[in-house]
Amino acid sequence: MFQVPQNIPSDRCLQTDGLADVQFGADMRDREFLLKPGVVFFNHGSDGTVPRRVLKIQEEYNYEREEHPDFWTRLNSKRYVDQARAALAQFVGAEVENLQLVVNATQAINSVVKSFPFAKGDALLNCSYTYGAITNLCEDLAARIRPDVENVNLKLPFPPTSEDDVVKKYEEILDQHPNIKLAIIDHITSPSSIIMPLKRLVDLCHSRGVKVVVDGAHCLGQLDLNLEDLGADAYVANAHKWLYTPRGCAILHLKKESHVWARPLSTSWQIGRSLDQQFFDQGTLDHVPLICSRHGLQFYQALGGMDRVVGYTRAMADQAVEAIETEVGLKPAPLPKSMEAPNMRLLEFPPLKMFPYSVENLWKLHRTVFGDSSVFGLIVPIDGKFYLRISTQVYTSKDDIATLVQVLKDFFKDNE
Secondary structure, three states: OOOOOOOOOOOOOOOOHHHHOOOOHHHHHHOOOOOOOOOOOOHHHHHHHOHHHHHHOOOOOOOHHHHHHHHHHHHHHHHHHHHHHHHHHHHHHOOOEEEEOOOOHHHHHHHHHHHOOOOOOOEEEOOOOHHHHHHHHHHHHHHHHHOOOOOEEOOOOOOOHHHHHHHHHHHHHHOOOOOEEEEEOEOOOOOOOEEHHHHHHHHHHHHHEEEEEEEEOOOOOOOOOOOOHHHHOOOEEEEEOOOOOOOOEEEEEHHHHHOOOOOOOOOOOOOEEEEEEEHHHHOOOOOHHHHHHHHHHHHHHOOHHHHHHHHHHHHHHHHHHHHHHHOOEEEEEEEEOHHHHHOEEEEEEOOOOOOOOHHHHHHHHHHHOOOOOOEEEEEEEEOOOEEEEOOOOOOOOHHHHHHHHHHHHHHHHHHO
8 A cells, every 4th residue: 555655844953062162263274174185265244155064954954855846846945934033033033023034135125125116206215325236126126116216326436535424424314305114224345244223314315204224134143133123114134255154145124114016026836825934935946045044153153153254254353454454554444443344444546556446456456466376355346445344254364364465565566
């Protein structure tokens, strides 16, 4: 007689035995990450890299999915996603029903902006610090999708002089454009690595009847969050950057009042049902990275949580900036201390005769600085200048900093 296979969902938990004994720096890199020997990686802020333990549990979920795809799709994957939602909601100070897991921050912001109930003549606000992909979204919305909506771009000076000055600039633009109904505000800007005075800006916008969607792509694991207290209408953040999660996972927090109008990009089978069902069922999708966010968080907490992790990464960033300034001569961007991101810093390149400022020269410069080495940092263009952006992680060591310094010295020796 045919025997119906039994569905037994797993209650997996990341194995963290011995993790607290691993020393931050080279020991952490060699034992817990897959970076090749000799690789000096100062760009964790772009794509991250996943710890071995999290990759192992990701593989276990992949095998479970392939062993019985229907059990996975119809029964187990939603259960696992809900476990992850609950864990991350607790971590960021959110009600579970207000938190959704999505593929990335860019998609989440697209979902919010494209479903926002603009009326004819309304305006959307972004600024010169806004992430490039989201700037493109705002321009595309006003040019193609909703040509009856105005796209307002606030020009902010770089670097900012103070939090007060940034808030004043927002007050002025809201006064000039009373038709603004939705503002997109970064929490930590990218690539400029500025912590915005977010609570003040959210409260300011709300006092003018403006809804706020926050791009917090870099904040999950880097800043302490309490999303219910913040009160933004929507908040998005990636889990793959600083929370040790496989790529393809972000959070979307929606204030209860936003549930009325916010919808996922794809309309699918769950239309009219709860938001968590609608965001879960976006057609065929690999839910494993979403599920693994719970285990990335377990890794983070087993390392000692925010106090220990960010305490170390901030100290490494400080040491790297000091060494590069002292030995190479690059000056750090003069940000107010309260606006300085813990794990990401900018250092200004002087004018270079062989690489005059242009978008076309950006990757030529990048290849010349790092192309023949195992070192990788990120060179970014901001307001007519090139900057080196460094990102530090728990695997960053003093030897890594010394290697980066030497690569920069060699470049400037050849390009004086």
